[in-house]
Amino acid sequence: MSNQSNFIAAALILAVALHAGVVGAEGTGLPAAVRAPERLSETGLYRDISNGTIAPRNLSFEPQYPLWTDGADKARWIRLPDGATIDVRNTDGWVFPVGTKLWKEFAFGGKKVETRMLWRARADQWVFASYVWNDAQDEAYLAPEVGIRNHAEIGGGARYSIPSQAECRSCHESGGTPVLGFNALQLSDERDLLAPHQKPLKATSLTISRLERFGLLYPRRPDLVENPPRIEARSPRERAVLGYLSANCGSCHNSRGPLAGLGLFLQHEIGLSSMGVDPALATSVDVAGQFVVPGTSRDGSRRVAPGAPQASALVYRMSSRRPSSQMPPLGTGVVDAKAVELIRAWIAEDLGAK
Amino acid sequence: MRNRIALFSIFVVMAAFSLFGEARNQKERVERGKYLVSTMGCNDCHTPLTMGANGPEPDMSRMLTGHPESLVMPPPPSLPEGPWSTVVAATNTAWAGPWGVSFTANLTPDPETGLGNWTEKQFIDTMRTGRHLGIGRPILPPMPYFMIGAAHDDEIKAIFAYLKSLPPVKNKVPQPIEPVAAK
Numbered sequence: 001m002s003n004q005s006n007f008i009a010a011a012l013i014l015a016v017a018l019h020a021g022v023v024g025a026e027g028t029g030l031p032a033a034v035r036a037p038e039r040l041s042e043t044g045l046y047r048d049i050s051n052g053t054i055a056p057r058n059l060s061f062e063p064q065y066p067l068w069t070d071g072a073d074k075a076r077w078i079r080l081p082d083g084a085t086i087d088v089r090n091t092d093g094w095v096f097p098v099g100t101k102l103w104k105e106f107a108f109g110g111k112k113v114e115t116r117m118l119w120r121a122r123a124d125q126w127v128f129a130s131y132v133w134n135d136a137q138d139e140a141y142l143a144p145e146v147g148i149r150n151h152a153e154i155g156g157g158a159r160y161s162i163p164s165q166a167e168c169r170s171c172h173e174s175g176g177t178p179v180l181g182f183n184a185l186q187l188s189d190e191r192d193l194l195a196p197h198q199k200p201l202k203a204t205s206l207t208i209s210r211l212e213r214f215g216l217l218y219p220r221r222p223d224l225v226e227n228p229p230r231i232e233a234r235s236p237r238e239r240a241v242l243g244y245l246s247a248n249c250g251s252c253h254n255s256r257g258p259l260a261g262l263g264l265f266l267q268h269e270i271g272l273s274s275m276g277v278d279p280a281l282a283t284s285v286d287v288a289g290q291f292v293v294p295g296t297s298r299d300g301s302r303r304v305a306p307g308a309p310q311a312s313a314l315v316y317r318m319s320s321r322r323p324s325s326q327m328p329p330l331g332t333g334v335v336d337a338k339a340v341e342l343i344r345a346w347i348a349e350d351l352g353a354k
Numbered sequence: 355m356r357n358r359i360a361l362f363s364i365f366v367v368m369a370a371f372s373l374f375g376e377a378r379n380q381k382e383r384v385e386r387g388k389y390l391v392s393t394m395g396c397n398d399c400h401t402p403l404t405m406g407a408n409g410p411e412p413d414m415s416r417m418l419t420g421h422p423e424s425l426v427m428p429p430p431p432s433l434p435e436g437p438w439s440t441v442v443a444a445t446n447t448a449w450a451g452p453w454g455v456s457f458t459a460n461l462t463p464d465p466e467t468g469l470g471n472w473t474e475k476q477f478i479d480t481m482r483t484g485r486h487l488g489i490g491r492p493i494l495p496p497m498p499y500f501m502i503g504a505a506h507d508d509e510i511k512a513i514f515a516y517l518k519s520l521p522p523v524k525n526k527v528p529q530p531i532e533p534v535a536a537k
Contacts, residue, residue: 170489
């Protein structure tokens with residue numbers, strides 16, 4: 001056979017093989033997905049889980065705008081691989097090195113109920129794991145993929161549910177990054193003192209200045225230390241409202257995720273608020289949404305009706321725990337009364353006066 | 355030069371073959387979806403019933419368009435204490451129970467009122483999680499999302515491909531109504 005015939009024959013075989021799916025990326029040589037350990041004690045969070053001692057290399061942090069989880073007392077830690085840094089070239093989209101682990105522990109009445117782990121196990125895989133504590137409080141076990149509904153009594157007749165994998169992903173994979181509570185705004189050294197449920201910083205809590213001092217940011221960002229990220233707003237109360245909405249609603253209601261089509265952009269991006277009207281305000285204040293507040297006309301109902309909390313879908317839905325109207329629709333079974341009061345006052349007084 | 359011509363020819367033939375194959379696959383997918391939709395009972399609630407000579411039968415001129423926008427339902431009658439729990443409209447498209455009132459969705463690909471702007475992933479996620487768009491409010495009774503969610507990915511994709519192949523019909527289905535005792 002001539003060279004030319006060989007060439008054509010080889011090209012034909014390759015083309016047919018490609019078409020038939022014999023040769024290709026899928027199903028060939030890719031390692032199986034990494035699985036989470038079965039026990040929390042195997043994840044590296046604790047040095048000694050039996051007496052509750054955290055491994056010293058895990059660093060604790062307190063986001064300034066915490067997510068509401070029915071009043072759970074939360075503790076959070078991060079572990080970065082030795083010598084690794086967080087890529088912060090994009091201020092609003094930090095990229096964590098492979099091997100990063102974050103944990104969040106949920107306790108009610110001093111009793112640990114659940115610990116969640118977010119682990120960048122590979123460049124292309126984040127592992128979501130949820131561990132359920134035993135009664136002896138000396139071990140927690142990997143929860144089933146479907147979660148556990150109504151797992152624990154948390155007072156007032158309410159029960160706490162362990163989320164399913166799908167529920168974890170629905171919040172953590174609907175924005176730019178799966179890490180929601182560890183970013184420039186949440187770790188700013190200039191804390192918003194009106195933020196609901198904010199815990200005071202401990203001496204050891206990570207903030208941007210500590211991250212910078214420890215050399216954990218790449219590139220170095222002295223600008224974020226000198227000018228700590230903050231939400232620019234027309235009043236301190238509005239600042240706290242925008243921060244609350246960003247942390248509690250913005251992981252789904254943003255311009256990137258599956259709900260972008262709704263045109264409700266509550267996720268705060270540093271810098272945008274100083275460039276004119278904040279997207280959260282522009283897409284909510286005096287804007288008619290799909291949801292019509294019961295008892296209000298379609299023309300009167302607004303996502304946020306200035307001066308009228310009773311005609312504001314935001315207030316109505318935050319105050320509901322009925323399936324047909326509850327917001328957020330998952331991860332909570334108890335209304336965040338403090339936040340509802342903050343937002344009600346903002347709508348009635350701040351927006352009503354304008 | 356001759357090598358290049360030969361290679362180009364092969365490329366053209368394979369491209370045509372791929373396109374033809376994809377069109378054939380899509381046709382098969384839509385056919386499969388049609389079969390699944392008709393056997394899984396989607397029409398039972400998403401196509402309004404109308405009274406015919408043989409009793410209630412699906413009005414196929416409004417196939418899979420959901421609760422008719424023009425049919426504004428009065429408040430549901432209250433039921434006496436006892437084992438009865440649910441009231442259903444004669445169209446089978448509005449259901450009142452302890453969850454409030456739910457209306458069956460428009461499954462045609464109308465961009466404003468149907469599935470026109472939905473992605474395949476959103477559809478699969480919705481059936482798997484029982485949540486609107488996979489992340490929103492829970493889908494209300496009596497939608498048996500878990501039955502469809504138990505199907506294989508390829509089957510749910512086929513259902514979606516068939517629904518997307520239907521003629522789009524503009525029919526804005528009302529949002530659910532809260533339970534009477536709410537607020």
